[in-house]
Amino acid sequence: MATNTIHIALVGNPNSGKTSLFNTLTGLNQKVGNFPGVTVDKKTGEFNISSDTTAELIDLPGSYSLYPRRADEWVSYKVLMNQDTDVKADVVIIVADASTLKRNLLFVSQIIDLKIPAVLTLTMMDVARKKDIQIDIKALERELGIPVVPVNPRKNKGIDQLKKAVEATTKQQYRPPAFDFISNKNLATEAVTEVKELLPQLSDYSAIHHLINHESFLLSNDLQDKIEAIEQKNKVQHTRIQAEEIMQRYQRIKQIVQTTITEESPVKKQLIAEKLDRVLLHRFWGYAILLTVLFLLFQSIFWIAQYPMDIIELFFLNLSNWFSSWLPANKLTDLFINGVLAGLSGIFVFVPQIMILFGLTTILEETGYMARIGFLTDKIMRKVGLNGKSVMPMISGFACAVPAIMSVRNIENRKERLLTILVTPLMSCSARLPVYTILIALVVPQTYYLGFLSLQGLVMMGLYVFSVLMALIVAYVAKRFINIKEKSFFILELPLYRHPRYKNVLLTMIEKAKIFVFDAGKVIMIISLLLWALSSYGPGDRLEKVTAQYDQQITANPEQRDVLEKEKGAALLQNSYAGIMGQYIEPAIKPLGYDWKIGIALITSFAAREVFVGTMATLYSVDSDGGDEQTLRQKMNSAVNANGEKIYSLATGVSLMIFYLLAMQCMSTLAVVKRETNSWKWPMIQLTYMTVLAYVMSLLAYQLLS
Structure with a gap:
C-alpha cells in the first residue's frame, strides 16, 4: 500500500x-x-x-x-x-x-x-x-x-x-475560513490592493507583511522594486499598521473570550505556584535557595558523572592495552592507539557530564524553576552587560564549557548571547581540577584555621570565586567593544510549577550528547591526531639518535630497563616537534616562572587541560600506577632549575594555577563556539584575549610572590 x-x-x-x-x-x-x-x-x-x-x-x-x-x-x-x-x-x-x-x-x-x-x-x-x-x-x-x-x-x-x-x-475537509479575523485590508487599503495585483495568491494579511518585510522575502528584484514603490507611494507606516492591527485583534479576541470561555469562580483561586513564588522569589530567601540549588546542581554533576567517566576512561585504557598487546609495534599502531583511541576517549569522556548537566537543567526547566533563576539574577547580570538568562550557562561552565555554551541559545539579545559565550570558558571547569589539586598540594601547606578550615580548601574555593569575578569584569569591559545595536528586553514568563516529564528529560540528554559527539567531536579528533604527530616526530634524525642512545643503555643495563624506558620517552618528547616548541617558547614563559617542561604541558594541554598531569608524569618519568600522584608530587617538588632553585615554588604554583584558570586550553570549546557563532572570528578573539589575560595575570602573580 x-x-x-x-x-x-x-x-x-x-x-x-x-x-x-x-x-x-x-x-x-x-x-x-x-x-x-x-x-x-x-x-x-x-x-x-x-x-x-x-x-x-x-x-x-x-x-x-x-x-x-x-x-x-x-x-x-x-x-x-x-x-x-x-x-x-x-x-x-x-x-x-x-x-x-x-x-x-x-x-x-x-x-x-x-x-x-x-x-x-x-x-x-x-x-x-x-x-x-x-x-x-x-x-x-x-x-x-x-x-x-x-x-x-x-x-x-x-x-x-x-x-x-x-x-x-x-484532505480539505476543513478549509481556511473565508472571512478575515479582522478587516486587514482596511489597515492599508490601496497598498494592499496594489500588492495583490502583483501577487494574486496572497491573502490581505500576507499582503501587509509583504509591504512591511518584503526585503527579507524570496522575491525577484523586479517585484522588490515594485513593492517598494507601492510602499513609498502610499506612505505605508509600519508602526501604525502594526499598532492598529494588534488593537483590533485584541478587541475581537475579547469578544470571543466572552462568548466561549467562562470562569465559574469570580474570585481567582490562589494556586500553589503563587505561594511558592512568595518564597522562591523572596528578596532574601530566594537568593539563599538559589545558591543552594546551584550548589547541589554543581556538585551533582561531579558526583554522578564521576562513575561513568571512570568507566569510559578504564574502557579506553583497557582497549588501548589490548590492542597494544597484539598489534605490531610501528607508527601505524602508535597512530591508532595514541591518536585515534586517545581522541575518541577525549570525546566520549565528556558525554556523561553533558548528559547529566542537560538532564538536570531540563528538570529545572520543566518544573518552572529555571525561569525564576533568570528573574532573580537579571539585575546583577545587567550591570555587566548580560541578563538573567546568562546565569545558567555560566554556572554550567563550572562543569564543562562545551554544553554550557550550547545552552546560550535561549538568550534573545545577540550582544548578550555573544558576551555570555565569550566569558563562559572563564568559569573554572572540572578539567582544571587535576591541575589545581596537584599544584595546591605542591605549594600550599596543609594548615587548618579554627581547627576545620583548610588553607588548601580555601585556596581551591578562591580559584572558583576568582573565575566568577574575572568573567563579570571581562563582560563589563567587552560590552563596550561589541558594536551590536540591539535593544535588550528581559521579558520572562513565569510558568506554572509542574512535575518534570522524564521522557522529555531523557530525549534532551540523548539529543545534546549526539550534537557534541558528531559536531565538536570532529574537531577534537583532528586536534588529537595533530598533537600525536607533533609528539611523535621531530626534525632530522634527532629521535633516531635518542632511540639508539637509550637502546644501548638498556642493553648494557637490563636491570634498569623500566627506568630507562621512561627516560627514553621523556627524551623523545623533548626532541619532538612538541618538545622543541616547548623549549622555543621557554624565553616567553620564563618570566612566569615556567621551564621548558611546563611549556610542553601548556602546548599539550591545548587539547584538554587535564593533560597537564599526564604530561608531567611522562616528563618526570613517573609510573602510572596507583601511587603515581604522590610520586609525581615528590618528583615535581624536588625539581630544580639550572641555579638550583625549586621550580615549583609558591610563586610558580600560583602563577600556573592562574594561567590554567584563565587561558583557553580547550579545543572542543573553541569548536563549539565556532558552531554557535557560525564564524572563526569569535573563537580566535576568545583564544587571543584569554591567552593574553592569562599571561598578564600570571606574570603579576609570579612577580608579586617571588
Whole structure:
C-alpha cells in the first residue's frame, strides 16, 4: 500500500506545551540540525497519521506574534510566510495554552488570516480547570473557523483526535475560513490592493507583511522594486499598521473570550505556584535557595558523572592495552592507539557530564524553576552587560564549557548571547581540577584555621570565586567593544510549577550528547591526531639518535630497563616537534616562572587541560600506577632549575594555577563556539584575549610572590 507523506509545522507561544506535544507525537523518531544560515535548532520527527499517511513534523521556535525580533522568531516567520526554501508545510498545528488562551489567541488569529490550513491544539486543560476556566470547544471552532482539539501530551489524551483533524484538514475537509479575523485590508487599503495585483495568491494579511518585510522575502528584484514603490507611494507606516492591527485583534479576541470561555469562580483561586513564588522569589530567601540549588546542581554533576567517566576512561585504557598487546609495534599502531583511541576517549569522556548537566537543567526547566533563576539574577547580570538568562550557562561552565555554551541559545539579545559565550570558558571547569589539586598540594601547606578550615580548601574555593569575578569584569569591559545595536528586553514568563516529564528529560540528554559527539567531536579528533604527530616526530634524525642512545643503555643495563624506558620517552618528547616548541617558547614563559617542561604541558594541554598531569608524569618519568600522584608530587617538588632553585615554588604554583584558570586550553570549546557563532572570528578573539589575560595575570602573580 502506498504511503502518503504530509509536512506539518508545529508553532505556538513559548511555554505553551509545544515541546511536550512534539515529543509525544514523534517519540524517538527525531532529528536535530540547524536551519540553513542561522544557529537555531531544527527539530524534525516522524509519526503515523493513519495506516496510509505518514507525517513529517517540524518543531518551529516559539513565537508570540508574526512580528519577529529574534533569529529564531524569523525562522518561524519565514516558514509561515512560505519564504523558506527548505521547509514547506502542508498544514500548521498551532499549540495554545488553554489556561492563558486570551494571550495565545493573538498569534492564532494572525496565522488564521494567512489563510493556510491550520489546526488549533489546546494544552494545559488541567491547569485551566484548576483555575475554574471552562472552554466551549465547539463555539471556539465556530468563532475561529478552524478545528480545535484539546490534548494532554503527558497522558496521551486527545492525540488520536488531533491526528484525525490534521488528516481531515490536509484532505480539505476543513478549509481556511473565508472571512478575515479582522478587516486587514482596511489597515492599508490601496497598498494592499496594489500588492495583490502583483501577487494574486496572497491573502490581505500576507499582503501587509509583504509591504512591511518584503526585503527579507524570496522575491525577484523586479517585484522588490515594485513593492517598494507601492510602499513609498502610499506612505505605508509600519508602526501604525502594526499598532492598529494588534488593537483590533485584541478587541475581537475579547469578544470571543466572552462568548466561549467562562470562569465559574469570580474570585481567582490562589494556586500553589503563587505561594511558592512568595518564597522562591523572596528578596532574601530566594537568593539563599538559589545558591543552594546551584550548589547541589554543581556538585551533582561531579558526583554522578564521576562513575561513568571512570568507566569510559578504564574502557579506553583497557582497549588501548589490548590492542597494544597484539598489534605490531610501528607508527601505524602508535597512530591508532595514541591518536585515534586517545581522541575518541577525549570525546566520549565528556558525554556523561553533558548528559547529566542537560538532564538536570531540563528538570529545572520543566518544573518552572529555571525561569525564576533568570528573574532573580537579571539585575546583577545587567550591570555587566548580560541578563538573567546568562546565569545558567555560566554556572554550567563550572562543569564543562562545551554544553554550557550550547545552552546560550535561549538568550534573545545577540550582544548578550555573544558576551555570555565569550566569558563562559572563564568559569573554572572540572578539567582544571587535576591541575589545581596537584599544584595546591605542591605549594600550599596543609594548615587548618579554627581547627576545620583548610588553607588548601580555601585556596581551591578562591580559584572558583576568582573565575566568577574575572568573567563579570571581562563582560563589563567587552560590552563596550561589541558594536551590536540591539535593544535588550528581559521579558520572562513565569510558568506554572509542574512535575518534570522524564521522557522529555531523557530525549534532551540523548539529543545534546549526539550534537557534541558528531559536531565538536570532529574537531577534537583532528586536534588529537595533530598533537600525536607533533609528539611523535621531530626534525632530522634527532629521535633516531635518542632511540639508539637509550637502546644501548638498556642493553648494557637490563636491570634498569623500566627506568630507562621512561627516560627514553621523556627524551623523545623533548626532541619532538612538541618538545622543541616547548623549549622555543621557554624565553616567553620564563618570566612566569615556567621551564621548558611546563611549556610542553601548556602546548599539550591545548587539547584538554587535564593533560597537564599526564604530561608531567611522562616528563618526570613517573609510573602510572596507583601511587603515581604522590610520586609525581615528590618528583615535581624536588625539581630544580639550572641555579638550583625549586621550580615549583609558591610563586610558580600560583602563577600556573592562574594561567590554567584563565587561558583557553580547550579545543572542543573553541569548536563549539565556532558552531554557535557560525564564524572563526569569535573563537580566535576568545583564544587571543584569554591567552593574553592569562599571561598578564600570571606574570603579576609570579612577580608579586617571588
